[in-house]
Amino acid sequence: MKQTPTSSSVEDYVKVIYSFTEWQDKPISSTQLATRLGVANSSVSEMVRKLKDQGLVNHKPYSAIRLTEPGLALALSMVRRHRLLETYLVQELGYSWDEVHDEAELLEHAVSDTFIERMSAKLGHPTRDPHGDPIPDADGHVDMPDAFRMGELDAGHRGRIIRISDHDPELLRYLDEQHIALDAAVHIIGRKPFGGALIVEFGPQTLDLSDEVADALWVATTSPHAGCTIPG
Structure with a gap:
């Protein structure tokens, strides 16, 4: 090349x-x-x-x-x-x-x-x-996968994490501590009021994610239709 x-x-x-x-x-x-x-x-x-x-x-x-x-x-x-x-x-x-x-x-x-x-x-x-x-x-x-930033997904979306930004090593260490890794199943629950944290299920655990964390995670969705930004 x-x-x-x-x-x-x-x-x-x-x-x-x-x-x-x-x-x-x-x-x-x-x-x-x-x-x-x-x-x-x-x-x-x-x-x-x-x-x-x-x-x-x-x-x-x-x-x-x-x-x-x-x-x-x-x-x-x-x-x-x-x-x-x-x-x-x-x-x-x-x-x-x-x-x-x-x-x-x-x-x-x-x-x-x-x-x-x-x-x-x-x-x-x-x-x-x-x-x-x-x-x-x-x-x-x-081959670019079809994926969306987690922060762009509305409540109800399900899928799996297929990309995690490596821009910030501290963020990667935080995700590791939370046992969030590639191919983890996710379910978007919704946002807390007034533009608050994004609530996401990762298997048996539920986490409140800041915009910085959510924007570092890319999800291949299975349902429903993706691509709608959550009002904030």
């Missing part, structure tokens, strides 16, 4: 641009990109110009940043590396799911394509990482 040698900074940028838009249609802005990468806006502006010169993004001043076809190919290559490494670290080396992101960030730039493909074979060619994010195949194809 990788066509030409690129710097780790370029690889990080295109990966973040892709990841931001993977589960939503809204493109990323320069300010959002700076926040995600933890760098100054001026640094983002300079790098985006370089990415544009290399044909990896389309961008006009004060507009959103979008990957070109070559940019998308590079991003999917890096996403594949990152998520396979996370999976290997959890399944083979005993890492917890809140530890693997930073470790994979370091390793993804250092290992070869041959290493990645042999690791994929060793793992049985997994299709999702420990957080439920889909792993692109070697040709860059991605």
Whole structure:
């Protein structure tokens, strides 16, 4: 999937641009990109110009940043590396799911394509990482599951958790303490009055979830029709 040698900074940028838009249609802005990468806006502006010169993004001043076809190919290559490494670290080396992101960030730039493909074979060619994010195949194809943020579901919806955002390690540790994991069955009970917590059944336990927690959980619903936002 990788066509030409690129710097780790370029690889990080295109990966973040892709990841931001993977589960939503809204493109990323320069300010959002700076926040995600933890760098100054001026640094983002300079790098985006370089990415544009290399044909990896389309961008006009004060507009959103979008990957070109070559940019998308590079991003999917890096996403594949990152998520396979996370999976290997959890399944083979005993890492917890809140530890693997930073470790994979370091390793993804250092290992070869041959290493990645042999690791994929060793793992049985997994299709999702420990957080439920889909792993692109070697040709860059991605099977995106049909899912909704838990906070967007009305009372009565049932389903199972198929993705948990790995953006905040502390949140992952909290979910682990509550025994909330991928494929857990869920039943949306409703909200507490005046925009309060979302009440959700996870098997035998019922929890009150803040918006921050609910928005980190993605659910494949079974009933009723999904996609309606709960008034708040």
